[in-house]
Amino acid sequence: xxxxxxxxSLLRDPPAAGTLDPAQWTELIAVARAESLIGTLAxxxxxxxxxxxxxxxxxxxxxxxxxxxxxxxxxxEMARRALAPLGVPIVLLKxxxxxxxxxxxxxxxxxxxxDILVPRxxxxxxxxxxxxxxxxxxxxxxxxxxxxxxxxxxxxPLIHRERDRMIDVHHTILPLTAGPTPDAEAMxxxxxxxxxxxxxxxxxDMVMHAVAHLFADGDMAGGLRNLWDIDRMLRQFAxxxxxxxxxxxxxxxxxxxxxxxxxxxxxxxxxxxPVDPQLAGRRRLSDxxxxxxxxxxxxxxxxxxxxxxxxxxxxxxxxxxxPLMLARHLWQKARKS
Amino acid sequence: xKHALNLQVGPVGFRVGSDWRGPVAALRALYRGYPEPDVCDxxxxxxxEQPWRxxxxxxxxxxxxxxxPDAAPLALPHGLLAAEMGxxxxxxxxxxxxxxxxxxxxxxxxxxxxxxxxxxxxxxxLAAMLxxxxxxxxxDEFALLDFDTGxxxxxxxxxxxxxxxxxxxxxxxxxxxxGPWLRGTPKGTIRHLRPRDEAIARMAEPARPVLILxxxxxxxxxxxxxxxxxxxxxxxxxxxxxxxxxxxxxSFAALTRLVINLPSRAIDYSDGSSAIExxxxxxxxxxx
Numbered sequence: 191x192x193x194x195x196x197x198x199s200l201l202r203d204p205p206a207a208g209t210l211d212p213a214q215w216t217e218l219i220a221v222a223r224a225e226s227l228i229g230t231l232a233x234x235x236x237x238x239x240x241x242x243x244x245x246x247x248x249x250x251x252x253x254x255x256x257x258x259x260x261x262x263x264x265x266x267e268m269a270r271r272a273l274a275p276l277g278v279p280i281v282l283l284k285x286x287x288x289x290x291x292x293x294x295x296x297x298x299x300x301x302x303x304x305d306i307l308v309p310r311x312x313x314x315x316x317x318x319x320x321x322x323x324x325x326x327x328x329x330x331x332x333x334x335x336x337x338x339x340x341x342x343x344x345x346x347p348l349i350h351r352e353r354d355r356m357i358d359v360h361h362t363i364l365p366l367t368a369g370p371t372p373d374a375e376a377m378x379x380x381x382x383x384x385x386x387x388x389x390x391x392x393x394x395d396m397v398m399h400a401v402a403h404l405f406a407d408g409d410m411a412g413g414l415r416n417l418w419d420i421d422r423m424l425r426q427f428a429x430x431x432x433x434x435x436x437x438x439x440x441x442x443x444x445x446x447x448x449x450x451x452x453x454x455x456x457x458x459x460x461x462x463x464p465v466d467p468q469l470a471g472r473r474r475l476s477d478x479x480x481x482x483x484x485x486x487x488x489x490x491x492x493x494x495x496x497x498x499x500x501x502x503x504x505x506x507x508x509x510x511x512x513p514l515m516l517a518r519h520l521w522q523k524a525r526k527s
Numbered sequence: 528x529k530h531a532l533n534l535q536v537g538p539v540g541f542r543v544g545s546d547w548r549g550p551v552a553a554l555r556a557l558y559r560g561y562p563e564p565d566v567c568d569x570x571x572x573x574x575x576e577q578p579w580r581x582x583x584x585x586x587x588x589x590x591x592x593x594x595x596p597d598a599a600p601l602a603l604p605h606g607l608l609a610a611e612m613g614x615x616x617x618x619x620x621x622x623x624x625x626x627x628x629x630x631x632x633x634x635x636x637x638x639x640x641x642x643x644x645x646x647x648x649x650x651x652x653l654a655a656m657l658x659x660x661x662x663x664x665x666x667d668e669f670a671l672l673d674f675d676t677g678x679x680x681x682x683x684x685x686x687x688x689x690x691x692x693x694x695x696x697x698x699x700x701x702x703x704x705x706g707p708w709l710r711g712t713p714k715g716t717i718r719h720l721r722p723r724d725e726a727i728a729r730m731a732e733p734a735r736p737v738l739i740l741x742x743x744x745x746x747x748x749x750x751x752x753x754x755x756x757x758x759x760x761x762x763x764x765x766x767x768x769x770x771x772x773x774x775x776x777x778s779f780a781a782l783t784r785l786v787i788n789l790p791s792r793a794i795d796y797s798d799g800s801s802a803i804e805x806x807x808x809x810x811x812x813x814x815x
Contacts, residue, residue: 212565216533216542220570223592223621243540243566250623257775490528490544490572491592 193485193494194414197221198460201231201418207238215244217489224491225414226300229255233298255298262286262301265355269304270388272323276315280388281307281381283360283399287390288419295422299415303347303356307391309378310361317345317359325350325357333522341367341511363402363444367511370406372398372444393427394440398450401441405449409499409506413484414460420453421461434466441469456480528572533563537671537682537730538625539618540564543610545573546581550606557607557685557706557719560727569593569621571613576600589613593620605712607719611687618669618682619769625671625680626778629767632665632679632736633657639679639734640806641670641789642742643767649744649796652692655720656799657806659699664726665734674781678733683726685719693718695799738813739764739791740806746797752805755791 196218200207210218222228232248233255240248266286273280281287283305288296308316325348329335338346343366345359362374377399381389391399397420404416427433441450454470455477457463483502486495493499507516528544530551535541541564545551550573571591575581585603589595589612598616601609618627630643631654640657642650651667658664665681672679685706688696693716697705706719721727739760764782765771771778792809796802 215566216570219567220542220592241566243564243568246624247566247568254623254773257773260775490570492572492574 193482194221194225194487195485197225197227197231198414198485201227201234202461204234204238207235207240212241215241219244219247220491221487221489224487226412227415227418229258229298229300230415230418231298252298255300258301259289259296259299261355262289262304265304265350265353265357266290266388267386268323268350268353269306269320269357270386272319272325273308273316274387276312276319278308278312278316279378279381281378282384282388282390283307284403284419287396290384290388291390293423294426295419297422299419303358305358305360307360307363307374307378309375313345313359313361320348320357320359324352328356337519341365363399364407365510367515368406368509370402370445370449372402372446376443393423393430393433394436397423397427397437398440398444398446401449401453402444402446405452406446406509407506409503410480410483417453417457417460417484421457421463424454424457424463424465428464434469437466438469452477452480456484460484528574532558533567534558535562535564535730536614536684537666538680539569539622539682540567541614541617542567542570543573543613544570545587545606545610546575547573547585547587547603547606549603550587550610553607553707554610557721559721560724562730569614569617571610571617573606573609573613589616591617593617595620599713601712605709607706608687608709608712608714608717611684611719614684615668622671622770623774625673626774626781627768627770628670628672628764629668629769630670631667632670632681632734633662634665634681634734635662635810637734638737639665639670640738640740640810641679641736642740643764644741644743647744649692649742649802651686652688652695652744652799653742653796653802653806655686655688655692655696656699656803658686658722658726659696660803663729663734664722672736672781672785673733674777676733677735677781677784679736680733681726681730683722683730685721688718688720690715696720736785736789738809739786739789740809741791741793742802743793743795744797744802745795748795748797750797750801750805751793751795752809753793755793757786757791760791761786 222231228251232251266282282290285299285301286304328347328349335346343360343362343364347356347358349356363372377391377395380392383389400420441447451471454465458465483498488494529546530548531544532551532555533542569592573587576586576588580586586600587603587606587609588600589598589609591613630641631650632639632641633654644650654667664683666683667686669682670679671682700720704721709717794805
């Protein structure tokens with residue numbers, strides 16, 4: 191296997207698993223683990239007849255995903271208890287939100303830190319309440335702290351001293367220095383309450399957040415999983431009346447139309463996601479580079495195409511900061527290390 | 528990867544790949560006679576820490592499906608140890624089908640003795656010695672507890688002998704079963720020993736655990752056998768398990784059942800033959 195295409199095709203078409211030989215299974219499992227998609231794959235293949243060894247491996251992955259889900263929801267509950275007295279809206283983001291809302295994007299998904307979005311004006315109280323409830327700063331360094339507070343879309347990360355779990359408190363969607371300026375206030379305003387009083391983003395905003403995360407922030411590492419999230423959400427939400435119209439409106443509002451188009455084209459290409467052709471727009475030459483970057487992994491789970499990876503890495507910094515600021519930032523970092 | 532080998536150890540299949548010939552060749556020789564799995568549970572990669580370290584002062588990074596970001600690389604002559612550590616790492620971080628106990632185990636008549644203790648306690652050497660004295664060697668590093676049956680599954684990888692234990696075992700086992708001398712490793716001098724053919728042939732055969740031992744090798748103390756309270760056994764076994772927390776309530780139930788049903792003893796010994804005598808005496812006393 192020269193790239194992650196086998197993983198992508200099986201996620202899309204589970205019955206094709208019947209044709210794999212043992213060597214391909216071994217490669218597929220290594221690649222799925224490297225892309226943090228092993229739980230998702232296990233969930234997709236749950237109804238397909240598989241060799242006994244494979245079934246045992248995937249059963250373990252489903253068990254691990256279930257445990258991760260339980261832990262993530264417990265961590266959200268811990269944050270809820272700490273923040274409930276403030277009376278401010280607490281919006282769950284990413285994996286924890288998918289799990290809490292029971293979305294198909296959450297099935298088998300790995301979940302890392304707890305990500306929440308709160309109104310920017312509530313940040314000081316939220317910070318204080320979390321510190322009082324046992325969360326502590328991870329980065330003690332004054333420059334890092336200042337950098338986060340001045341330029342980033344989130345507080346410096348906090349970790350709970352007893353449970354050893356990290357929380358990222360966002361007040362908007364992208365770094366303040368990035369090009370697009372998504373409307374976080376509108377996102378919070380249109381968020382929806384779930385049973386326990388916590389909130390999740392509305393369908394269109396939830397897709398837009400995943401799009402922003404994948405194409406306007408970061409170097410596409412773990413991109414296959416993020417694109418899979420987008421695929422699952424689009425399939426689930428598309429049945430809603432006016433979903434595509436709403437999505438178009440939100441993309442405009444958050445200044446992420448180009449990124450949405452790219453996400454739709456790549457999801458359609460890799461996962462055969464049904465998408466609105468007008469929103470997806472015309473294929474661009476650079477789509478091929480994104481596709482190659484997403485698939486840049488061999489059958490041993492090793493990243494390939496190091497030059498292309500480097501380009502996307504540089505792009506990720508470029509998007510976050512203007513050149514002079516980037517230079518100053520890297521200079522500070524270099525001086526410290 | 529350029530060089531690769533598939534290895535079955537007990538119920539677990541490994542694929543070990545390397546950018547150098549040496550580590551895989553050494554592994555192939557040491558693990559002669561082991562079955563080859565079809566689908567592998569885990570992949571281990573031995574690759575240069577930086578691209579140029581493949582040729583220039585070769586440095587073997589231990590990578591694979593599961594990675595410890597701060598794991599120190601090893602020198603190329605210690606590639607066999609890197610492979611062993613890589614396989615252990617996959618088990619410690621990735622194994623979720625069994626409760627994984629950092630313990631050695633031996634079997635007789637379908638019944639198993641589980642031996643656990645800190646590094647350097649001698650549990651590995653004791654299992655190796657019992658394996659040459661009428662017991663079936665089941666493993667020197669991990670014992671796999673089956674959640675459904677309560678049985679122990681073997682994990683009979685090559686025994687990792689350190690320092691003095693190498694000389695002790697050289698008197699008991701034929702030289703063709705030994706791997707190369709690995710001198711100056713982070714763990715001292717190491718030599719691997721392939722288990723007896725019977726242990727390899729019966730690697731798929733589980734056994735019912737009947738006794739838990741906490742061996743302690745110390746030249747300075749007189750030999751002694753003490754009972755250990757259930758609460759202490761429980762806590763020590765949770766500490767000896769790498770996946771106890773990750774598996775949640777299931778592991779609590781399985782471990783509780785094990786600890787309540789089995790007798791436990793701490794044994795202090797100062798030489799191998801007295802340790803074997805003590806284990807045999809306990810075995811007879813328990814009516815096994």
